[in-house]
Amino acid sequence: MATIILADSAGDVFLTKGMKEVGEISTINPRTLLAIGRKVIGNRSFLAGIFFISIFFFSFLIVLSWADLSFVFPAKSLVYVVSTLGAKWILKETVPLQRWGGIFLVCLGVALISLP
């Protein structure tokens, strides 16, 4: 379960890092978008993000095959909190108190919804 949550959060953090390195997308010109897409696919942080998301996905499938669904799905919602910690510490985002409150409520709500 820890692997699942950490891998998903690491995936989110690396994905964001990669996209920030590529820079803000502010065009809808197809040719420019294609060039940006190529840059994104070649970005190491982005690829690391995809790698971690794949790890998340497969470990999730494996755990689903033996664990209790009523535990796995709600526990997975902790990703919201862990990813935010990653955003704060690794990506140096400022997370105001109000946002923390909102994220905790979202986490709790997602946990409730995913109870079978």
Place this chain on the structure above:
Amino acid sequence: MPLTRGQSLRTETHLRVERWEGTSRGAPALRGTSLNKTIAVLIPAIFAQAVGNVFLSMRMKEIGDTHLLSLLPLAIESPTLWLGTALLIVSFILFAAALSWADLSFVLPAVSVEVVVNVVFASYFLNEIVSLTRWTGVLLISIGLILVLRSEREKERQKRHKLLEGSTQ
């Protein structure tokens, strides 16, 4: 001359603000503040994801309870599954695009609307019965989202303020 100096300062302030607002220029459909741009990209992402999920689970329910491997040949033949998967990919691309300018600590909770939309779609299109616990979850997520949105708006206001201050120094 003080008057000229004041004028030039004002012009500079103007330019700075314009430059800041100009971050989303170049794409007429996406013009506006950065928060509006984020929302404009995330809404189609959320809907693509939700519709994709409905397609996937509709088809999976038709197939029924099977083994993962025996599913593969069925999956390749099914256009509904292809469409569902394609929508999920579109949703992922939009999500990544939003992350190129917005905070992860904003985008991630914002995308949790998809959980709410999934519940609503499941109850509406797939005729699943939604329990009271789930509706409570929907309520909590909604309150959480309002807080996250407010914090983002506050942050944006502060950013704008800082830019204005910086240009008058």
